[in-house]
Every structure is written in C-alpha cells, then in structure tokens.
Amino acid sequence: MVKINEYLESGILEAYVLGSASKAETEELMELKSKHPQVEEALAVLEADLERIAEHMAMTPPPNTWNKIEASLNELVKSPKMEYLIGDEPIERARPNSRSGRSEQFIEVEGESGHIRIHKIWRWVFAAVFVLGKIFLAFAIYYYLENKHTQEEIQQLRMELRSMRQ
Numbered sequence: 001m002v003k004i005n006e007y008l009e010s011g012i013l014e015a016y017v018l019g020s021a022s023k024a025e026t027e028e029l030m031e032l033k034s035k036h037p038q039v040e041e042a043l044a045v046l047e048a049d050l051e052r053i054a055e056h057m058a059m060t061p062p063p064n065t066w067n068k069i070e071a072s073l074n075e076l077v078k079s080p081k082m083e084y085l086i087g088d089e090p091i092e093r094a095r096p097n098s099r100s101g102r103s104e105q106f107i108e109v110e111g112e113s114g115h116i117r118i119h120k121i122w123r124w125v126f127a128a129v130f131v132l133g134k135i136f137l138a139f140a141i142y143y144y145l146e147n148k149h150t151q152e153e154i155q156q157l158r159m160e161l162r163s164m165r166q
Contacts, residue, residue, distance in 0.1 A: 004032075004038050007039070008038065008039065008042050013029070013046055016029050017043070017046045017047055017050055018050075029043075
C-alpha cells in the first residue's frame with residue numbers, strides 16, 4: 001500500500017493541480033482522495049494556494065478587450081466556416097486576415113494610449129543616465145581638443161628642433 005506522507009510529497013498533487021498529471025496519476029489520486037482525508041485536505045490547500053497566487057498576479061485587461069473579443073466571436077458565428085465545427089471536415093486553423101496579414105486565431109489587444117507607463121524610479125535612472133552621458137560627451141570633446149592642441153604643439157617643437165640642428 002502507498003504511504004500517504006510519501007505520496008503527498010511526491011509532487012503528484014502539484015502536477016494534478018497544475019493540470020500536468022497523467023491519466024493514471026489522476027485516477028490514482030481520485031481513488032486515494034476518496035479513501036484518505038489527508039489527501040483531500042492537501043489537495044484543497046494546494047488549490048487554494050494556486051487560486052491566491054492567480055488572484056495576486058492577475059492583471060486587468062485594457063478597456064476595449066471585451067469589445068474586440070465579442071466582435072471576433074460575432075464574426076466567427078456569422079462565418080460560413082462555423083458549420084465545420086459540427087461536421088467531419090477539418091477546421092481551417094489560421095486564415096490570414098485581409099487587412100494585416102495576421103491570422104484570425106489571435107485577438108489584437110491595444111491600449112487607449114500609445115505611451116508606455118514606467119515606474120517612477122526608472123524615470124530618475126533614465127534622467128541620471130542622460131545627464132551622465134552629456135557630461136561624458138563634454139569630457140570626451142574637451143580631451144579630444146586638448147589632445148589635438150598638444151599634438152600641434154609637439155609638431156611645432158619638432159619643427160623648431162629640426163631648424164635648430166640645421
């Protein structure tokens with residue numbers, strides 16, 4: 001017989017909750033769940049944890065997303081290809097969209113604004129990098145001009161030395 005504690009720590013419960021358990025593992029889990037309350041309790045805790053994680057990481061979609069989904073669904077319903085869902089003929093997976101060349105399998109999601117919102121700290125980092133870039137550019141130009149001036153002086157001194165030797 002399977003030791004319950006080892007079974008609970010084996011990772012099968014996690015695989016089941018995430019949907020990656022095999023059919024045999026799922027059947028074994030359902031059988032053990034009906035016989036052992038510890039398995040049922042551990043499974044409930046895992047499902048609750050996963051739900052909390054999903055709620056914590058959830059993002060609200062852009063405001064027009066539902067309208068775009070609804071328009072796409074209405075277009076699919078009006079399409080003559082809809083009868084293939086019931087019949088035996090294969091469904092055409094990705095039809096190129098006439099206006100953009102993309103497949104109709106995906107729904108384009110666009111925000112109201114073309115601007116990207118960033119965290120405030122990145123604004124300061126960008127400003128600091130920009131200012132430092134300008135400072136380094138000024139130093140580079142200064143030292144370039146100094147080097148050029150020094151090279152001209154060296155050339156003049158060489159000319160003077162040559163003229164003195166002759």
